[in-house]
Amino acid sequence: QTVVTQEPSLTVSPGGTVTLTCASSTGAVTIYNYLNWVQQKPGQPPRTLIYSTTNKHSWTPARFSGSLLGGKAALTLSGVQPEDEAEYYCLFYYGGDWVFGGGTKVTVL
């Protein structure tokens, strides 16, 4: 079964930049894995910020961007705000199924 790996936790200063990555046991991540990046704050349902690797929703702050980087998918937060403190999950498509990464807890400190 496909395993999708994310950094367990990252810490960033307000105004700083942080990059989260998402790697797959199946090999290099490609655009055909249609990566979705999902943000979840405590007590709230998930909310999708990025879909199909790079696409943003109308509600996605401009400081969030998605990309492919060195065989992985990446979510970059530039100019981090305190409200960006949350858990971030990647959602990976492979072989007809979707698989979540384990999540990255981003702390803004």
Add this chain to the structure above:
Amino acid sequence: QVQLQESGPGLVKPSQTLSLTCTVSGGSISGGSYYWSWIRQPAGKGLEWIGRIYASGSANYNPSLKSRVTISIDTSKNQFSLKLASLTAADTAVYFCARTFYGSGTPDFDYWGLGALVTVSS
């Protein structure tokens, strides 16, 4: 504005079957390039994709749950449902439903329900 709302019993006994329904409002469950998923999250843990269904009734399931899961759809009621059999305490979780738009070949989990807590306990 599309909204999804999960409903069902909050407490189920071990070995029994969990039944949840997701009611879609603000849009048709059978219109457009969409499919409908169930996702769950045990307390303090990560998200797990359970499966998805198209308006046609065609479904895909997480291989680790496939033997116990059935997802169905009722387009006349604008609802889709989850059944999970042979429950154990490990199935205790918040269960979310979500919509995926796949038009233009760019799958997008654009709308999520608020979630329903299901506890498996005798």
